[in-house]
Amino acid sequence: MPMRSPNLVKMVGGNFLGVILLVEIIAVMSGHSFGANGLSMNYYLTTCPFAEQIVRNTVFRALLADPTLAAGLVRMHFHDCFIQGCDGSILIDSTNDNTAEKDSPANLSVRGYEVIDAAKEQLEKMCPGVVSCADIVAMAARDSAGGPPYGIQNGRKDGRRSKAEDTFNLPPPTLNASQLITKFRQHGFSVEEMVALSGAHTLGVATCRAFKNRLSDVDPTLDEDFAKTLSKTCSSGDNAKQPFDETMNRFDNLYFNTLQRKAGVLTSDQTLFADSRTAGTVNRFAFNQAMFFASFQGAMIKMGALDVKQGSRGEVRKNCHKFN
Ligand code: HEM
Numbered sequence: 001m002p003m004r005s006p007n008l009v010k011m012v013g014g015n016f017l018g019v020i021l022l023v024e025i026i027a028v029m030s031g032h033s034f035g036a037n038g039l040s041m042n043y044y045l046t047t048c049p050f051a052e053q054i055v056r057n058t059v060f061r062a063l064l065a066d067p068t069l070a071a072g073l074v075r076m077h078f079h080d081c082f083i084q085g086c087d088g089s090i091l092i093d094s095t096n097d098n099t100a101e102k103d104s105p106a107n108l109s110v111r112g113y114e115v116i117d118a119a120k121e122q123l124e125k126m127c128p129g130v131v132s133c134a135d136i137v138a139m140a141a142r143d144s145a146g147g148p149p150y151g152i153q154n155g156r157k158d159g160r161r162s163k164a165e166d167t168f169n170l171p172p173p174t175l176n177a178s179q180l181i182t183k184f185r186q187h188g189f190s191v192e193e194m195v196a197l198s199g200a201h202t203l204g205v206a207t208c209r210a211f212k213n214r215l216s217d218v219d220p221t222l223d224e225d226f227a228k229t230l231s232k233t234c235s236s237g238d239n240a241k242q243p244f245d246e247t248m249n250r251f252d253n254l255y256f257n258t259l260q261r262k263a264g265v266l267t268s269d270q271t272l273f274a275d276s277r278t279a280g281t282v283n284r285f286a287f288n289q290a291m292f293f294a295s296f297q298g299a300m301i302k303m304g305a306l307d308v309k310q311g312s313r314g315e316v317r318k319n320c321h322k323f324n
């Protein structure tokens with residue numbers, strides 16, 4: 001099993017055997033096992049033991065007050081990871097000479113920044129300079145997504161780049177299955193993982209802007225009655241919201257049953273049932289929620305490791321809105 005820990009190496013100096021021994025003892029004691037990307041389970045066990053609880057409590061308190069924030073936080077992690085890796089770049093505010101990711105046209109409906117801030121504030125009091133903003137986003141997404149609780153790895157560093165133009169890489173809602181498969185394969189995901197991740201649309205809403213393309217011509221993949229529902233939503237304007245399924249705040253597999261009824265909201269949703277390469281997976285997830293949860297969690301863990309920054313490629317931000 002590959003193990004690395006630059007901080008320990010620094011602490012123990014040149015004593016090579018000592019380093020190996022110490023790393024191993026700590027790894028065994030704490031259940032650490034460092035992957036090639038430097039992430040590990042229980043990453044903060046010795047440096048900030050209550051990090052996971054602090055984030056979880058903050059997220060749960062926020063969701064109690066506003067359950068729709070779960071969708072915002074899950075989506076935030078996706079957007080963070082698909083642009084420049086999971087490095088907190090989505091949290092950076094624009095300045096006079098830099099338009100940041102969050103101010104790109106694709107920023108629509110990413111919500112919950114205040115939850116990340118609240119967690120960060122507590123973490124900075126408890127263990128200053130230790131817990132990265134990227135890790136807080138990953139933990140908050142995990143705590144917002146439903147299903148049985150699952151462990152995620154931590155140890156991401158915060159990135160030093162956040163540019164609106166980088167968001168061109170996010171998939172637009174008009175993509176068909178071929179394009180989605182290609183886009184997600186570029187990030188190392190299988191077809192099944194792509195369908196599982198799309199299942200995040202069991203939470204939340206889309207605005208009319210994102211699906212009105214389906215209403216101008218007859219869309220054969222769209223149920224006629226549901227087309228009327230979408231048109232009615234859009235009669236209130238581009239920003240009018242349409243829930244992805246009937247249980248927009250509950251993480252369940254109803255999204256997939258909805259696709260089977262041709263009542264998916266986005267082109268990129270309904271195409272998963274219309275295309276033979278993905279329809280089988282949609283049917284399996286619609287039939288078996290446990291299978292969806294297991295696939296989703298595996299794919300989220302994988303997404304959470306996309307191009308993570310290590311060592312001098314990143315930092316632990318003091319304020320999630322600004323580079324140090
Ligand atoms: C498969 C490609 C995907 C496309 C084309 C896509 C596109 C979209 C669009 C257009 C919206 C609505 C935005 C708006 O109108 O305000 C949305 C919402 C959402 N997306 Fe995706 N998405 C994709 C994958 C994902 C993934 C992988 C996740 C997370 C793992 C995710 C999580 C969400 C959530 C939770 C919402 C609801 C947000 C809210 O209610 O605030 N999406 N997505």
Ligand SMILES: *[C@@H]1O[C@H](CO)[C@@H](O)[C@H](O)[C@H]1NC(C)=O
Pocket residue numbers: 102103104105106107108
């Ligand atoms: C993106 O976010 C900024 C600030 O939160 C907002 O002013 C801007 O209108 C948003 N962009 C779009 C296209 O909604």
Ligand SMILES: *[C@@H]1O[C@H](CO)[C@@H](O)[C@H](O)[C@H]1NC(C)=O
Pocket residue numbers: 176177178179
């Ligand atoms: C998907 O969209 C692309 C680009 O518009 C198109 O070339 C391709 O034929 C489409 N694939 C399917 C299966 O509809």
